[in-house]
């Protein structure tokens with residue numbers, strides 16, 4: 001009986017196999033009677049009307065406002081999360097799979113460009129690359145890389161990242177942003193502004209649209 005009610009969540013690359021009553025890795029989805037349901041449905045942990053540039057989306061309806069609605073849950077475990085009060089608001093999805101056909105524009109965090117770094121954060125670089133390629137086919141996509149000192153701040157890594165993004169779309173927009181001490185990395189120093197600008201320049205060798213953020 002227990003096995004009959006086991007379910008596999010199809011939403012993200014983790015494909016969690018859940019027993020009855022068990023939460024997925026994101027802590028936002030749960031197996032109830034053999035069906036994976038969204039536990040955070042209708043539970044809003046952030047609601048704000050923002051300038052669209054704040055997302056950041058720089059090349060989609062500039063000058064407009066965007067309603068930001070968030071809930072708890074995330075399928076990564078970044079110790080430097082800059083939104084942990086939202087994503088961990090109830091200790092728990094970043095879900096795109098199902099809603100892609102209804103999405104006009106999105107900003108995707110590309111955390112870095114090594115499998116090792118993604119493994120550390122509980123994710124998969126290849127899965128994110130596959131998602132970005134798919135999303136870019138029918139949606140306006142901008143990418144953000146938060147530069148964390150000592151983690152993903154080498155010129156070589158940024159060079160490989162920018163080269164790959166250009167192979168998907170040379171017009172793609174990349175935001176290179178500055179880390180501030182947060183969450184489980186509150187003891188680190190903020191990223192040097194010069195490092196962010198230097199990596200912006202590296203990315204600009206391959207991409208036309210590169211912006212800095214939080215500087």
Ligand code: SF4
Pocket residue numbers: 009010011012013014015016023024025026027028029030075093095
């Ligand atoms: S959305 Fe949550 S439950 Fe579903 S596969 Fe991803 S982490 Fe697991």
